[in-house]
Amino acid sequence: MTSTSLYAGLDSGSPKARRGVLARLELTPALAAGLLLLAAIGAAVTAAPILTAADPNAVNLLAVRKPPSADHIFGTDAIGRDLLARVLFGGRVSLMVAGAGMIGSLFLGTVLGMMRAFGPQLLRAAVDRMIDIQLAFPYVLLAIAITSAVKPSVPVLILLMVLAGWAGVARVVRAIALQERSKDYVKAAEVIGASRLRIACFHVFPSVLPSLMVLAAMQTAAMIVFEATLSFLGMGIQPPTASWGGIMLEGKDYITTSWWLTTLPGLAIMLTSLSLVLIGDGLESRTEKLRAKESDA
Structure with a gap:
């Protein structure tokens, strides 16, 4: 297809042309909807100082628990703070913490999962036992144990997220890496003398990456709920810093x-998690289609 015909299709406003653009971009409806919703939420929390002039921590005892109105679109809380400002600025904190927890859990889980697939026998057994112990231990009890020993803070919360999420990532990475390791291209690399580290990093990891993208979306949604759960239990972000x-x-x-005090922040959590789940489902469908094309070829 020439560039002229491509731009002609983009200029056309017909539904058929728009579906053609989505097909060329390989965007499923779920993926497109999730990206749009997440972009809208990200833009809202990023532009919080523009969308509201209220200070999220400013107390006004003359406006205690006011319902949503023109003056306070989301109403006010129990000490008169503007709820819209707290939800927007709290979204920054919740998304930042969830993103950091997702990155940490994906990194640790990927490293240990690849070590389980390509490491020596003793290391493989050790990683297997670590995964089993982590999956068998309730994360809420782990959070209670850690926050009882140290003061709750953002770094501690991120650490809890990493500890809660790495084992599931490691299992997925381990399964994919072991499946790829039995394929002919890996055996060919072993025959020509490639080291295990090179095979893992340059041959197998690219096959793991699409599944990691799906996991990243799903893990971020789980981390948002995890942060909200711990904060709701008093073990997460500490007042007066706002979080959902x-x-x-x-x-x-x-x-x-x-x-409105619980419904509106709960709605923010639900919509953000929904957008990430849609992205994860869309990426999974896209990955399956690409693998089907590769197998047909």
């Missing part, structure tokens, strides 16, 4: 009389 789980914790005592 912390805002829900502050409003739980008024859930029957001031619905």
Whole structure:
């Protein structure tokens, strides 16, 4: 297809042309919807100082638990703070912490999963036992144990996320790496003398990467819920710093009389998680289609 015909299709506003653009970009409807929703949420929390002039920590005892109105679009909390400002600025904290936890868990899980597939026998057994122990240990009990020993903080919360998420990543990476290791191209690399490290990094890892992209989206959604859970239990982001789980914790005592205090931050969590799940599903469908094309070829 020439560039002229491509731009002609882009200029056309017909539904058929738009579907053609999505097909060329390999965007499924779920992936496109998830990306648009996540972009909107990311733009909103990034532009928080523009969208609201209110200070998220400014107390106003004359405007306690005001319902949503023109002056306070999301209403106010139990000490008169603007809820829209707290949800937007709290979204920055929640997304930053969830992103850091996702990156840490993916990195640790990928390293240990590849070590399980290509390491020496003793190391493989050690990694297997570590995965089994981690998956068998409830993460809430782990969080309680750690936060009982050290003061809750953002670094501690990120550490808890990494410890809660790495084992699932390691299992997926291990399974894919072991499957790829039995294929002819890996055996050919071994025959010509390539080291295990080179095979793992330059031959097998590219095959693992598409699944890691799916895991990244799913893990971020799980980390957002995890942060909200720990903050709701008082073991996450500490007041007065706003986070979505912390805002829900502050409003739980008024859930029957001031619905907006828990409903609106909960809605933010739900929509963000939904966007990430849609992205994950879309990436998974895209990966399956690409693998089907490769097998047909």
